[in-house]
Amino acid sequence: MKHIFIINPTAGKSDSRQRIYDMADSLRTRHDLDVQCILTKRQGHATELAKKLCQTGEELRFYACGGDGTVNEVANGIIGYDNAAMSVIPIGTGNDFLKNFGSDMEKFRDAENLWDGPQFPIDAIQANDRIALTIACSGIDARVAKDVHKFSESPILDGKSSYIVSLAVNFLFKGIGTHWTVTLDGVSVEKDYAVVAVCNGRYYGGGFMPVAEARMDDGVLNTLVVDKVSRSTFLKFVGPYSKGEYHRFPHLAHCSTAKDIVIDSEKKDIVTCLDGECITTDHVHIRLADQKLNFFGPDGCSCNATARETAPTGE
Numbered sequence: 001m002k003h004i005f006i007i008n009p010t011a012g013k014s015d016s017r018q019r020i021y022d023m024a025d026s027l028r029t030r031h032d033l034d035v036q037c038i039l040t041k042r043q044g045h046a047t048e049l050a051k052k053l054c055q056t057g058e059e060l061r062f063y064a065c066g067g068d069g070t071v072n073e074v075a076n077g078i079i080g081y082d083n084a085a086m087s088v089i090p091i092g093t094g095n096d097f098l099k100n101f102g103s104d105m106e107k108f109r110d111a112e113n114l115w116d117g118p119q120f121p122i123d124a125i126q127a128n129d130r131i132a133l134t135i136a137c138s139g140i141d142a143r144v145a146k147d148v149h150k151f152s153e154s155p156i157l158d159g160k161s162s163y164i165v166s167l168a169v170n171f172l173f174k175g176i177g178t179h180w181t182v183t184l185d186g187v188s189v190e191k192d193y194a195v196v197a198v199c200n201g202r203y204y205g206g207g208f209m210p211v212a213e214a215r216m217d218d219g220v221l222n223t224l225v226v227d228k229v230s231r232s233t234f235l236k237f238v239g240p241y242s243k244g245e246y247h248r249f250p251h252l253a254h255c256s257t258a259k260d261i262v263i264d265s266e267k268k269d270i271v272t273c274l275d276g277e278c279i280t281t282d283h284v285h286i287r288l289a290d291q292k293l294n295f296f297g298p299d300g301c302s303c304n305a306t307a308r309e310t311a312p313t314g315e
């Protein structure tokens with residue numbers, strides 16, 4: 001078994017490379033493991049690296065060292081390879097993926113808790129030709145996420161503050177709704193939409209949680225569709241939305257467990273964020289991925305640690 005640390009040197013606000021090298025060294029010396037550290041050189045490189053290594057057929061454990069973008073890229077590289085599994089060492093800005101593990105997130109910071117941890121499958125979202133692990137969101141939230149990186153470079157803004165600033169800019173200077181046809185399990189409705197969030201997990205945008213009951217290993221995607229709203233309604237809605245309280249706005253937000261989600265537009269104006277990585281297109285087709293992702297983590301951890309037991313009913 002080989003242990004591969006894929007490190008994004010640009011992730012997060014400070015350079016964490018040395019800390020990762022030290023952890024890798026510690027695994028070598030304390031446990032006599034075959035360990036390799038590889039730095040990514042550009043966007044998309046983590047997927048290329050992981051896929052190439054998986055194709056050797058060797059038994060591999062990957063550690064995605066970065067933020068959600070790096071996690072997403074390594075997942076896209078290893079999914080479908082039985083000889084590979086991945087975990088995460090969070091050194092990014094937001095690290096929303098690991099929030100699904102609740103307080104165990106802290107244990108992921110030390111490879112000592114990971115290298116012999118249990119392996120389990122988690123679901124993945126197939127969005128066009130890409131995989132997302134947590135949320136595939138289209139609409140104003142995706143436009144906010146697309147812009148968030150501009151603000152997260154500021155030394156005075158943390159993950160959530162960067163998101164709030166990006167939200168304010170999009171809210172004030174760009175429209176809330178976009179005219180699309182959204183098709184859920186074959187039923188199409190053409191109108192103006194604010195958000196279509198397809199959730200396997202629960203967090204995005206520095207901690208926003210659209211669907212609190214989304215579980216990452218139940219074979220179900222929870223899709224929240226939000227109509228275009230006025231600015232004043234949006235202001236009332238966004239707080240509850242970020243806490244999974246969509247049920248307080250049944251006239252605006254509809255949650256379903258549709259298996260097949262398609263968004264079409266006459267223009268190339270659908271921004272879709274996949275674990276924070278954005279694509280822009282005029283057609284998005286989203287469903288549960290055929291393959292599950294092999295994941296490993298600290299003993300006893302659960303990707304559903306913070307999940308609400310059942311879907312709420314409207315008030």
Ligand SMILES: Nc1ncnc2c1ncn2[C@@H]1O[C@H](COP(=O)(O)OP(=O)(O)OP(=O)(O)O)[C@@H](O)[C@H]1O
Nearest residue numbers: 011012041042043066067068069070092093094095
């Ligand atoms: N060497 C590199 N140079 C420039 N960009 C890179 C490099 N390696 C990876 N990237 C890109 O950096 C982007 C940000 O990475 P990542 O999301 O992991 O960190 P982050 O933005 O700090 O964290 P988070 O998304 O959790 O807030 C990704 O789009 C990734 O593809």
